[in-house]
Amino acid sequence: MNELASFLEYKDQGIWLQIYVDPFNKRIRIDDYYGNLQAIIEYAEKLIKEKKLEKLIFKGRKEHFQAFIQQGYILEAQIDHYFLGSNAYFFTKYFDSQRMENSHWITEDQIIHSINGMALSAETIHPPQEYHLKKVEAEDAENLAQLYQQVFQIYPTPLHDPEYIKKTLVEGTIYYCFYGNGKIVSAASAEVNQTYRNAELTDCATLTEHRKHGFMKILLKKLEQDLYKQGIYCSYSIARSLSFGMNAALHQLGYEYRGRLRNNVFIYDKLENMNVWVKNLAEQPNFRQ
Numbered sequence: 001m002n003e004l005a006s007f008l009e010y011k012d013q014g015i016w017l018q019i020y021v022d023p024f025n026k027r028i029r030i031d032d033y034y035g036n037l038q039a040i041i042e043y044a045e046k047l048i049k050e051k052k053l054e055k056l057i058f059k060g061r062k063e064h065f066q067a068f069i070q071q072g073y074i075l076e077a078q079i080d081h082y083f084l085g086s087n088a089y090f091f092t093k094y095f096d097s098q099r100m101e102n103s104h105w106i107t108e109d110q111i112i113h114s115i116n117g118m119a120l121s122a123e124t125i126h127p128p129q130e131y132h133l134k135k136v137e138a139e140d141a142e143n144l145a146q147l148y149q150q151v152f153q154i155y156p157t158p159l160h161d162p163e164y165i166k167k168t169l170v171e172g173t174i175y176y177c178f179y180g181n182g183k184i185v186s187a188a189s190a191e192v193n194q195t196y197r198n199a200e201l202t203d204c205a206t207l208t209e210h211r212k213h214g215f216m217k218i219l220l221k222k223l224e225q226d227l228y229k230q231g232i233y234c235s236y237s238i239a240r241s242l243s244f245g246m247n248a249a250l251h252q253l254g255y256e257y258r259g260r261l262r263n264n265v266f267i268y269d270k271l272e273n274m275n276v277w278v279k280n281l282a283e284q285p286n287f288r289q
Helices: 037-050 062-070 105-116 138-151 162-170 208-213 215-229 244-252
Strands: 006-012 015-022 027-035 055-061 074-083 086-094 131-135 174-180 183-193 198-206 234-240 256-267 270-280
Touching (some): 006 037, 027 037, 055 256, 074 198, 074 234, 074 270, 105 244, 105 256, 131 215, 198 208, 208 215, 234 244, 244 270
Parallel strands (some): 027 055, 198 234
Antiparallel strands (some): 006 015, 015 027, 074 256, 131 174, 174 183, 183 198, 256 270
């Protein structure tokens, strides 16, 4: 299913677009662009209508903020410092009225309200000795794919496939995991954008019976340390809005909430809203020690 998603480049007189076409999630995302903005928007909207998809997302720039609003786009979230220090804004437009309907919005508001009242985490977590932390290599791909098969029935990228995981490793994605009894029980990754020096912390998964040990906070901190060493300071994560645990973990690690992407991707068994969290790793004094 997910193999149908593809990255495209379109270049014509006066415009250039980097496009992620995602038929499974019925959306198109414009990751980068330059040139005449009106022509860029017209091309993207023509493409989404031709492919009969439902949601168009632009990672827009600060200087185009008002232009997108004037064109009927909705600002759903932002990522601080995404474009080499300049903010990225998620401007969206819907091409199917049902795609905008959502019955979980108020519940998710209440989750954010509860999390914002929590203190940041200063504790050092020591997992039981039978678990060990490891940076994922190609030899771990089969084991890692099995974890994702167990945790996610549906996922936006084909992490059920070991060959896909190996491909992402070659392309620069960083994974850390915890092994227990010879199998991976928890994992997370950092998807690195070398062009704009940012990274998305993603693919967070822990088997249910192992969730009491605080693995995810340890994994995310290890990923942050790797990113800092590479000079990548814009770290962000996009978490399921209904997941109290994942959103709370990000908040306690110092991430700040920056909005919610409505009906964004299919995860588990339904189309889900996703919360955007950001952190400036350059401001973390413990990384400079």
